[in-house]
Amino acid sequence: MSLASKGLVDTADSDLNSVRNENAGGNQLFPVFLKLNKLHTVVIGAGKVGLEKLTAIMHNCNTARVTVISAAVIHEVSALAVAYPTINVIQKSFVDSDLDGVDLVIAATDDSALNAYIRESAHQRKLLINVADKPDLCDFYLGSIVKKGDLKIGISTNGKSPTIAKRLREVLDENIPDEIDITLQQMAGLRNTLSGDFAAKVKHLNEITSVLVEPKIERKNLRWLIWLFIIFGLGIAITALWFNEPEFRAYAQQIDQSFYYFLGAGFLFAMVDGAIGMSYGVTSTAFSISMGISPASASMAVHLSEIMSNGIAGWMHYRMGNVNWKLFKLLILPGILGAAVGAGLISSLEHYAMYTKPLVSIYTLTLGGVILSKAFKTAKKKSADKIKRISLLGLGGGFIDAVGGGGWGSIVLSSLIAGGRHPRFSLGTVKLTRFFIAMIGSLVFLTMLNGAPWSAIAGLIIGSALAAPIAARISNRISVKLIMVAVGIIVILVSLKSIVAFVSKVI
Known part of the structure; x- marks a missing residue:
């Protein structure tokens, strides 16, 4: 009875037109997915090759029923049998009666004559057999497999190059998200x-x-065209009001000049943050302190502006499916608690701003160095072990972010990616959690601080909000290294300027 008639084969849909090309060259293999938990597989050989075959089987089906037959059994095979109860190891020499009642056969010995005998015995019983490292003797191959939950992709090079199949599997496994x-x-x-x-x-x-699957180029171009018309329209309206409405011009001239500085800074820093996923808080705080604002007020300005910008960015990432909700739940509550405690601490020290300002500048100087060093780090292979203490990371990140006016992205996002998390989902999740952390931190600042530099705050809010929708779509589309180098240098220089100014006053 065939495997298909027994209901044990899940076949991929095939194009009927391919039947016309059955005599053509190229890969003539037909891919199938076997339900190994309903089949009896025999592996002859329990050395390193047998271990490789057995590991591949159990990795793809941890309930596969496998009998291993070999005169010599290495320790690793025995350990695998202990880990998987459905593996039965029989330490003896092979005889052809071992194939009675079997569905699939894998010959994994280093004895060519024995492999040929196993193949002959299998074919006498009309069984399919795989002979290790002998493509011409195989009825089927064990291809490289990409596995993401219920998604499984098989890769075959028609036996020509297992190494190429392995490399392709690594590329697909790296780029297809677990989510x-x-x-x-x-x-x-x-x-x-x-x-x-x-x-x-x-x-x-x-x-x-x-x-x-639909073409996205036209829709993307339409979105950019809409944004271009909006910005162009606002420019025309403001220009017309400036030259034709004296009252509007008089009102605009009364606005504190610092508003315009912070408007441009907020837009620029939010765009940079969208490109590299971090540094908005660090750059905004360093800039604010260099403009004479106290650390607590600078942190409040940053957090207030991030309510809107991160709310927009978080919504955009949510719409694009970039949020890992399990990660979100682990970060949100500890992050909020850390932000509330940090905001309360720095606000209570507002009267000592002369002394806290250089400390915060040293902090931003350090983060500037961290950003600069990350730009020149050689890319390393992603770790298989993901970071475990996510809640503790969120607590520490929220606290330091509130005290120093920034660092949530630099600390939390960097740690998640370095720990093996997918960059796109980490960025989307960190952006969305940042909205809630910024909101709680802002409430604490507003409750504890008596005054605020509202011109600076308004400039950051409007500037970052204008950049947020654009920034969410430009991530990873421009030279991240160049931006990180520029940001690191700017943050270091601005922080040094504040530190030097403090030292000059003391002296």
Whole structure:
């Protein structure tokens, strides 16, 4: 009885036109996915090659029923059998009766004559066999597999180069996010809610998923065109009011000149933050202190401006599906608690701003050095061990961010990515949590501080809000290294300026 008739093979959809090319060159293999938990697989050989084959099987199906037969068994195979109860190791020499009642055969010995004998015995029973490192003797190959939850992608080079297949698997595994499994589960849930016949269900699912394959260039160009017209329209309106309405010109001239400085700074810093995912708080705080604002007021200005900018950016990342909700839940409450405590501490020291200002400048100077060093670090392979103490990271990040006026992105985002988290989902999650942390920190600052530099705050709020929708879409599209170098140098220079000014007053 064939595997398909036993209901043990899940085959991919094939194009009927490919039948015409059955005699053409190229890879003639037909990919199938076997339900190994319902089959009996025999692996002959328990050395290093047998271990490799057995590990591949159990990695893809941890309930696969496998019998291992070998006269010599290495320790690693025995350990694997202990870890997986469905593995049965029999230490003896192979005889052809060992293939009775078997569905699949894998020959993994270093004895060519024995492998040939195993193959002959398998074919006499009409069994499919894989012979390790002998493509010409194989009925099927064990291809490289990319596994992301319920998503599984098989890669075959027709036996020509397992190394190429392995490299392709690494590339796909790196670039396909783990969160793709969440999308699969959601689509499965949606499919179960649909009513009607098969054709109606397919039509509805095609409509929902069409956004994944439809051309996006025109829609992207349309969005940029809309933003261009909005900015151009605002420019025309303001210019017209300035030259034609004396009252408007008089009102604009009464506005504190610092508003315009902070407006431009807020827009620039938010754009930079969108490109590298960090440094808005650090750059804004360093700039504010250099303009004569106290550390507590500078941190309040930063947090107030980040309510709107991070709210917009967080919403954009949410709409683009860039939020890891499990990570969000681990960060949000500790981050809020840390921000509240930090804001309360720095606000209570407002009367000692002369002394706290150089301390905060030293902090921003340090972060500037961190950003600069990250720009020149050689890229390393992503760690397989993701950072574990996420709640503690959120608590510390929220506290330091409130005290120093920035650092949430520099500390939390950098740690998540360095710990193996996906950069895009980490960025989206950090942006959304930043909205709530900025809101709580701002409430504490407003409650404890008597006055505030409202011109500077208004400039940062409006500037960062204008940049937020654009910044969310330019991440990773421009030279991150160049921006990080520029930001690091600027933050270091501005911080040094504040420190030197303090030292000059003391002397």
